[in-house]
Amino acid sequence: MVAGTTHDNMVRRDKLFIAGAWQEAAGHLEVVNPANLRPVGVTAVATTADAHQAVSVAQEAFAFGVWRMEKPSYRAAVLREAADILERKSEALVSLVTDELGCTVRAARTAAVPNPIRHLRYYADLIESTHLEETRSHGGASSLVVREPVGVVAAITPWNAPLFGPTLKVAPALAAGCSVVLKPALEAPLSAYELADAFAEAGLPPGVLSIIPGDGAVGEHLVTHPGVDKVAFTGSTAVGRRIMALCGERIARVSLELGGKSxxxxxxxxxxxxxxxxxxxxxxxxxxxxxxxxxxxxxxxxxxxxxxxxxxxxxxxxxxxxxxxxxxxxxxxxxxxxxxxxxxxxxxxxxxxxxxxxxxxxxxxxxxxxxxxxxxxxxxxxxxxxxxxxxxxxxxxxxxxxxxxxxxxxxxxxxxxxxxxxxxxxxxxxxxxxxxxxxxxxxxxxxxxxxxFGSPFGGFKQSGIGREMGPEGLQEYLETKSIALGDTLPTS
Incomplete structure (x- = not known):
């Protein structure tokens, strides 16, 4: 049984996941199965105040280094444990994804559930094998080139991939050492909550991941919040234009996976x-x-x-x-x-x-x-x-x-x-x-x-900016710093 499921098989997710704890929400929404129009469950609906709190705790977690300063091997172990937890409840997740999205159970069983689990493990392996520091020398000068987490990430995801969409962003961002505020779409938000359960059980420190389903106002609050260092969005090109414009006003990092007409x-x-x-x-x-x-x-x-x-x-x-x-x-x-x-x-x-x-x-x-x-x-x-x-x-x-x-x-x-x-x-x-x-x-x-698997995914033209999946997906959540060492300073 999926966590949060009541005795009548209704999934009751009427609280928000902020700072590693479940918090009361001012609003709630019934999630309907599009195949039979029966209720699947209830989701909490975040407000802009909730979004502000989630960003604040993410900033605090990042500043104190409770996650970003852990070794890549430790972060990888947490990602793998979260993957294992999801895999153990995969059959229940197949039913949940099918119920809230209406995709076929065959698609849920072969792709919509196993791919997110595989993705978590992929980035666990990748962060361990990626060289995040290197020394470059020329003449008498020596520099240490460091790739470090970009900071606080606002991940805004659509309804058509209710578990995989969030994982595409959460997995590389957490592997890189970022703190993440995830806003799943209100049409199909229930599967995303499973990431909260899995990472909490796997030992992710409080504040590093928050999950706050919400509407466009909540999304815009995240996009414009000065404490958000990067916005990762998947959705329509129209909304992507708006996000890019808002991020441009404060030079926030942004990656966009938008529409297609292939x-x-x-x-x-x-x-x-x-x-x-x-x-x-x-x-x-x-x-x-x-x-x-x-x-x-x-x-x-x-x-x-x-x-x-x-x-x-x-x-x-x-x-x-x-x-x-x-x-x-x-x-x-x-x-x-x-x-x-x-x-x-x-x-x-x-x-x-x-x-x-x-x-x-x-x-x-x-x-x-x-x-x-x-x-x-x-x-x-x-x-x-x-x-x-x-x-x-x-x-x-x-x-x-x-x-x-x-x-x-x-x-x-x-x-x-x-x-x-x-x-x-x-x-x-x-x-x-x-x-x-x-x-x-x-x-x-x-x-x-x-x-x-591991090939980059993203678009040309108005289909977006940046790439997800593969090493390119990890790079989206890293910043590059050069440190001049001189002749005598150690590199580590």
């Missing part, structure tokens, strides 16, 4: 049936609510009809429904608001001239129940200047855009304010690599190949 470039030598089968999972991640979704499908004009037909057949076979059913591919969207957003975009696409080939609406409640379900949707006759091709829909929607030759395909793929992900599909991997090198995006897959 292109899947199908070359003329690709096997159509293979593409139709293997591309869909890259579009339907988190029920289509993933920033890296391959939502623009670029097809050669000469093979457009055959590809649309194959995609239509594959989309029509997608099983929509109960996230706990092992054969379900797509569960519900996270909220009524998100459902209406996707519906509105389909209407906009039709007005602009796109054609709905498959899907385009809500399935019958008789088939899926009362949740926030939307049919996987294939749009054809999409032009790249349409809003459905340029704006992030964040739903199970793919639009087919035709091109004349490879040069035009690359131009269309790059004709976007975003640059987060993408893919190239071909019978010739060398040709695929050649095209992939031309795409202005942070990640590219050839024929659906997965990225190696």
């Amino acid at each position: 292109a899947a470039v199908i070359l003329d030598d690709a096997d159509i049936e293979t593409v139709a089968e293997q591309l869909l999972p890259m579009i339907l991640l988190v029920n289509g609510q993933a920033c890296i979704a391959q939502s623009r499908v670029l097809v050669p004009r000469s093979r457009k009809s055959a590809i649309v037909e194959a995609l239509a057949d594959a989309v029509a076979k997608v099983r929509v429904g109960n996230p706990y059913a092992e054969d379900t591919t797509v569960g519900p969207l996270v909220s009524e608001r998100q459902l209406r957003r996707v519906e509105e975009y389909i209407g906009i696409g039709v007005i602009e001239g796109a054609r709905v080939v498959v899907g385009g609406g809500r399935p019958s409640p008789d088939d899926v129940g009362p949740g926030y379900y939307f049919e996987p949707t294939l749009l054809s006759e999409v032009e790249n200047n349409m809003r459905v091709a340029q704006e992030e829909i964040f739903g199970p929607v793919l639009g087919v855009i035709e091109y004349a030759d490879t040069a035009e395909a690359v131009a269309i793929a790059n004709d976007s304010v975003y640059g987060l992900s993408g893919s190239v599909w071909t019978g010739d991997p060398a040709r695929g690599l050649e095209v992939a090198r031309q795409l202005r995006t942070g990640m590219v897959s050839i024929n659906g190949s997965p990225q190696a």
